[in-house]
Amino acid sequence: MSKVIIPYQLHTGHLLLQRLLAVWIDFRFSGVQMAVGSDNIGGDSRNGIPIDRTGLINHGSVHMQRNRRDCHFCSKGNSLQEREACLVCKAKFCRNCILREMGSMPEGRKCVDCIGQPINEAKRSRLGKPSRLLQHLLSPLEVHQIMKAERECLANQLRPEQLIVNDKQLQAHELAQLLGCSNPPSKLKPGRYWYDKQSGLWGKEGEKPDKIITAELNVGGRLQEKATNGFTDVYMNGREITKIELRMLKCAGVQCTPGTHLWVYPDGNYQEEGQNNELGNIYGKATTRFLYALCALPTPNSSRLGARQALNNLRSIPAYLEQKKLYKLLLLGHEGSGTSTIFKQAKFLYNDGFNDEELETMKLMIQSNIYKYIGLLLEGRELFEDEEEANKEVSDDPENSESHSYFPDTSDAEPSLPASPGSGEPGEKARGRKKNPYTISARLKHQADWILEIMANGHLDAYFPAATREYAPFVSEMWKDSAIQATYKRKSELHMLPDVADYFLERVADISSNDYVPSDRDILFAEGVTQGSGLAELEFSLDERSPVSETYNENYDQASSLVRYHLIRLSSKGINPGCKWLEMFEDVRAVIFCVALDEYDRMWTDGNQELQNKMLLSRDLFQCILEHPCFRDTPFVLLLNKYDSFEDKIQNVPLRVCEWFADFDPVRASTFTAQSLAQQAYTYIAHKFKKHFESINNTGRKLYTFQLKARERSTVSAAFQYVKEILKWEENKASTLWNVHDESMYTSDMSSFSPIPQYNGK
Ligand SMILES: Nc1nc2c(ncn2[C@@H]2O[C@H](COP(=O)(O)OP(=O)(O)OP(=O)(O)O)[C@@H](O)[C@H]2O)c(=O)[nH]1
Numbered sequence: 001m002s003k004v005i006i007p008y009q010l011h012t013g014h015l016l017l018q019r020l021l022a023v024w025i026d027f028r029f030s031g032v033q034m035a036v037g038s039d040n041i042g043g044d045s046r047n048g049i050p051i052d053r054t055g056l057i058n059h060g061s062v063h064m065q066r067n068r069r070d071c072h073f074c075s076k077g078n079s080l081q082e083r084e085a086c087l088v089c090k091a092k093f094c095r096n097c098i099l100r101e102m103g104s105m106p107e108g109r110k111c112v113d114c115i116g117q118p119i120n121e122a123k124r125s126r127l128g129k130p131s132r133l134l135q136h137l138l139s140p141l142e143v144h145q146i147m148k149a150e151r152e153c154l155a156n157q158l159r160p161e162q163l164i165v166n167d168k169q170l171q172a173h174e175l176a177q178l179l180g181c182s183n184p185p186s187k188l189k190p191g192r193y194w195y196d197k198q199s200g201l202w203g204k205e206g207e208k209p210d211k212i213i214t215a216e217l218n219v220g221g222r223l224q225e226k227a228t229n230g231f232t233d234v235y236m237n238g239r240e241i242t243k244i245e246l247r248m249l250k251c252a253g254v255q256c257t258p259g260t261h262l263w264v265y266p267d268g269n270y271q272e273e274g275q276n277n278e279l280g281n282i283y284g285k286a287t288t289r290f291l292y293a294l295c296a297l298p299t300p301n302s303s304r305l306g307a308r309q310a311l312n313n314l315r316s317i318p319a320y321l322e323q324k325k326l327y328k329l330l331l332l333g334h335e336g337s338g339t340s341t342i343f344k345q346a347k348f349l350y351n352d353g354f355n356d357e358e359l360e361t362m363k364l365m366i367q368s369n370i371y372k373y374i375g376l377l378l379e380g381r382e383l384f385e386d387e388e389e390a391n392k393e394v395s396d397d398p399e400n401s402e403s404h405s406y407f408p409d410t411s412d413a414e415p416s417l418p419a420s421p422g423s424g425e426p427g428e429k430a431r432g433r434k435k436n437p438y439t440i441s442a443r444l445k446h447q448a449d450w451i452l453e454i455m456a457n458g459h460l461d462a463y464f465p466a467a468t469r470e471y472a473p474f475v476s477e478m479w480k481d482s483a484i485q486a487t488y489k490r491k492s493e494l495h496m497l498p499d500v501a502d503y504f505l506e507r508v509a510d511i512s513s514n515d516y517v518p519s520d521r522d523i524l525f526a527e528g529v530t531q532g533s534g535l536a537e538l539e540f541s542l543d544e545r546s547p548v549s550e551t552y553n554e555n556y557d558q559a560s561s562l563v564r565y566h567l568i569r570l571s572s573k574g575i576n577p578g579c580k581w582l583e584m585f586e587d588v589r590a591v592i593f594c595v596a597l598d599e600y601d602r603m604w605t606d607g608n609q610e611l612q613n614k615m616l617l618s619r620d621l622f623q624c625i626l627e628h629p630c631f632r633d634t635p636f637v638l639l640l641n642k643y644d645s646f647e648d649k650i651q652n653v654p655l656r657v658c659e660w661f662a663d664f665d666p667v668r669a670s671t672f673t674a675q676s677l678a679q680q681a682y683t684y685i686a687h688k689f690k691k692h693f694e695s696i697n698n699t700g701r702k703l704y705t706f707q708l709k710a711r712e713r714s715t716v717s718a719a720f721q722y723v724k725e726i727l728k729w730e731e732n733k734a735s736t737l738w739n740v741h742d743e744s745m746y747t748s749d750m751s752s753f754s755p756i757p758q759y760n761g762k
């Protein structure tokens with residue numbers, strides 16, 4: 001593949017210009033890939049000479065073969081040094097470059113450019129087997145996780161079209177059946193196979209049987225007579241058997257004269273085709289089995305055992321499932337509303353917290369989030385720097401100079417940093433002009449541009465966090481830089497930057513270390529639960545003796561202790577009106593919708609849409625879920641979260657900044673204490689959601705609301721007790737509906753739970 005080098009001068013120039021140029025190049029030479037010539041970060045150039053992954057050094061039209069043992073990134077190497085190869089393009093990397101080039105290895109050992117691509121089939125047998133080099137570089141748990149991803153990720157799996165069984169290419173469901181059966185073919189590779197459905201015999205096309213797999217699978221086409229290329233005139237389930245099989249059959253005492261057609265079952269019992277008389281068992285005698293093993297022919301023992309085990313597994317259904325008391329709870333909310341925090345608290349409360357593997361996942365997530373935060377800050381910095389420059393130009397204009405006080409107040413200028421190429425015209429300082437507070441040094445800018453470029457290409461997750469240790473000092477230095485601190489001061493303008501950014505960035509050195517283990521607090525402060533789909537599940541039971549449930553304990557019966565809850569936390573990304581896959585959750589017993597109270601003044605963008613108020617986006621998502629036909633009769637619980645930060649914010653930011661709350665009119669606000677203002681505002685918001693709920697559904701349902709501070713474990717515990725009561729209440733309501741029509745019970749305080757009086761506003 002040919003490449004285009006962007007010269008260093010341009011690289012250090014304006015990033016936007018460089019990106020535009022890259023887009024133009026992509027467009028102009030389709031299929032031509034861009035490499036940044038100066039910093040080698042793309043890994044595809046040596047001294048400005050582009051190198052493609054096949055090892056050819058592109059010297060204009062001359063191609064020189066690179067030594068096969070050279071590192072593809074630094075081009076250094078000798079035959080004694082260990083290398084790790086990409087499973088796709090086979091590019092090899094030395095120990096110094098492997099993490100840089102392979103990043104966090106979300107699909108195992110692949111260079112970042114190869115992520116998502118199928119592996120080179122010659123490497124399939126190496127999947128999930130760690131090299132010594134990797135074991136030296138990473139902790140055992142990290143290696144374990146990378147190998148797991150390598151074995152299990154979708155891109156590395158066999159594709160159905162790679163397998164032909166009985167002369168027919170497999171479909172996806174057939175492959176799933178084949179791999180998912182109790183006794184699948186081992187070490188399956190792409191190729192042509194034959195399969196005898198009746199006996200379970202399996203082998204490569206044209207070769208003798210290799211294994212007995214599960215019988216009666218509906219995969220591939222009809223077994224061909226010549227599947228094993230036999231010329232014996234003896235047939236087994238329609239296949240002409242091979243010479244070695246015939247010899248073994250004779251040893252087993254099976255009568256097989258030319259023209260014999262045998263019908264063989266998975267356990268080895270056989271009969272003549274068309275006759276209903278069992279003639280015996282091929283593998284009955286120990287000597288026969290021994291001879292079969294000697295000739296590398298399969299016998300059914302192990303597979304029969306496998307089937308029996310699979311059956312046993314099926315029988316071990318947990319008791320609570322047999323009692324049919326598993327309540328599914330769907331937990332969701334808009335991004336950042338706190339659903340992961342609630343989920344994590346539930347894990348601490350009911351599931352003994354996080355095990356080593358989960359802690360490792362959490363650690364990787366925290367480590368890669370740090371780069372997201374610094375990236376967002378760098379983006380903001382660029383924006384503020386440009387803005388400042390533009391302002392400067394206006395104030396430089398003699399016509400405006402009197403009305404702007406930009407010069408020359410040098411008292412709080414930053415003298416220590418060298419002027420970067422982008423910091424303005426030469427002689428700026430000499431003229432006594434104030435330095436742009438958002439300008440960073442040329443050295444930091446160079447690194448910053450690299451991070452921004454990775455972000456723009458969407459490769460952030462792939463590079464980090466495996467490269468975390470390497471770049472931690474740079475992130476730490478960047479975070480302390482006055483320009484980034486000045487940017488952070490304007491965090492309210494950086495809409496996508498979460499509040500926890502500083503909590504983690506302050507400790508970047510610790511967090512990036514190999515020994516870092518996230519504390520409980522770190523886990524709760526971190527964003528997210530799982531990498532990838534955003535779906536997380538947890539099963540637990542609840543203590544029946546809770547303060548909330550005390551009034552119901554009179555009716556407490558033994559059976560209720562068997563109740564288990566299946567909490568499913570769903571990420572809001574990808575949910576839209578009419579969303580089909582929400583039907584998967586049709587059987588949930590309650591929808592728990594989470595809203596962050598403190599987001600009434602925050603702007604957000606869902607995908608490419610323009611910025612919108614986040615509370616309104618939350619309301620829209622709430623409505624979207626509520627209107628979904630699957631949840632027509634499902635109880636809804638609204639968790640109004642982040643009350644702690646809401647209490648703080650309401651002192652400074654009026655609730656009315658959100659257009660939905662324009663009519664908020666606190667009673668005698670001036671004489672109220674700060675807390676009661678927050679309480680009023682909370683009740684008002686709960687009331688707004690209830691009204692909205694009632695206006696959308698006409699089934700007479702009421703919305704249950706609960707005030708929450710998800711970072712405080714006790715409030716989350718109380719929230720789950722509340723949900724438990726609601727489920728009991730709903731169940732009782734359904735069973736007594738025909739006997740007592742006591743609507744007054746339903747309209748009691750059960751529909752709200754907060755330590756505050758109800759709002760009586762409009
Ligand atoms: N102050 C405060 N912060 C909270 C509270 N609940 C959650 N947070 C923080 O809010 C941030 C986002 O919370 P998450 O639980 O990740 O939100 P989410 O709903 O999972 O959002 P996504 O992961 O983006 O889908 C985290 O840093 C939490 O620690 C709360 O009650 N008070």
Ligand SMILES: [Mg+2]
Pocket residue numbers: 336339340341526527528529
């Ligand atoms: Mg989250």
